[in-house]
Amino acid sequence: MKTNFPETHAQQHVVLKTRKKNRVKISHIILHVVLILGAFIMVFPFLWTLSSSLKDVSQIFVVPPKWIPSPFVWSNFPDSLTSMPFGLAYWNSFYITAVVVIVSLFTSSLAAYAFAKIRFRGSSILFMLFLATMMIPKQVTLIPLYIIMGKIGWLDSHLSLIVPGALFNAFAVFLLRQFIKGIPRDLEEAAIIDGASTPRIYFSIILPLIKPALSAVGIFIFLGSWNNFIEPLIFLNTPEKFTVPLLLNQFKGLHTVDYGLLMAGTTISVIPVLIIYIFAQRKIIEGVTITGIKG
């Protein structure tokens, strides 16, 4: 390589570039191989769950394992659905999460708007209080909340999950405040001069402008509420009131050895969310990224 050293600087540059291009191509191929292997490791557990869910006991404990069930045993799915009220759990998870997402987006954007744009005495101290509570791990409030819920009769009721979720989300308040702060003053001032009331400004100017932020925060709240486990575990008793993760845990307790059935139940708990994810992946990933970076 060093024997015919290029004479001019320009020549040297060209040689460097072509040499680099070749190297880049090879390294990219190696990278793709590694990344595909990684992607396979990420997807494989889901595929194996699906495959296992379509096997009966005689197939599932076969060594070496078979990748594709033969024959396909569909009965695990109706069996799981009759063994446990998955439909009901889906309804519970769905409406709890829907109420939490909608109401908490509303209450937290209201507070965020007030903290970002309205001057009132104590606003900075109160906002500091919101920031400070973000430091509190939720496990610390678990026992007091359990006692409080018991006192007001909300144990074994969905209210114990809905009301705290809908009324308190310091992280959402903080994030939305950041976004609303970025909205130029002139927009609001023009509306104020035109005589628009504060709620009107919130509804017709602020809310439309922070739609992307709302959807990002909404996705974040959705994932947190949908996948929440420890609170439903502590607050709820009746299986008919269980959410999907809680019901799956119960289902697991009943069928510890029948892995085909267990994997069918797990598939039921995972598939709908993953289907939504596949269709909305761009929005979901971007939403989670935004909430992560701004946090």
Add this chain to the structure above:
Amino acid sequence: MKDRKRTMWGYLFITPQLIGLLCFSLIPVIYAIVLSFMEWNGFGDKHFVGFANYITQFKDHVFWKSIINTLYYMILTIPVGIALSLILAIALNRIRGKNIYRVFYFMPVVTSMVSIAVIWMWLLNGKFGILNQLLSVVGITGPDWLTDTQWVMVSIAMLSIWASVGYNMVIFLAGLQGIPNSYYEAAEIDGARPFQKFRYITFPMVSPTTFFITIMSIIGSFQVFDQAYVMTNGGPAKASYTIVYHIFHQGFEKFDMGLASSASVILFVIILAFTLIQFKLQKRWVHYED
């Protein structure tokens, strides 16, 4: 006049969240601290016992076991998890098909930890689990992952890294996109090698992101519970018994609310201390532009 009206709206707008903050965060935290000085089974009378609950915790080897297990989990997950996600992010940053890869790596992030735990129970089954079957192909006899005290935490760490690597990677990718290309071009003209580019450009430029992910991972790993509860019930022989599991056990299995509260206050203090230490240490390695 207008201003006063606006001020009133301001107070009104923060009211719902302020009520929520008081009822579901501030009052409960104070209540937890008060309870930690009480002896109470949740039903009968409360008795003030001073620091007795804390002394009981510090003398209880199960409490220390839960702390050690949690720290062990942290050591197992955080360095590997962060390194892996940073490497993946760097690899993906300038490659075609980035978005397609991202979809796969991010999949576990939207899945509930309970589902993930049940899936991995089956993968890690000692006799029939696919992992040990694959290992046996290359002549390795895999351990009984979840029923071996030596391996249970490693197993839980493995699935936790798998579950979180996509999230961290995506955050790192966002951080990497903020690095101007001209920095790398300038370094190339100076003849920098790939590792030097990483050491002197990528790493410092992405260090605020690394800092954020480190803090979040530390807080998250102190709160690990779902996996241990679903997969192993804290066992075998309390080998996967974590701090939050300890709180849960004392509060909701033994109904010793005072003792459980003292454990939760200790958890709070530990998390606070670790976070403050991180903020102090950041001056040494976190690089902020301007």
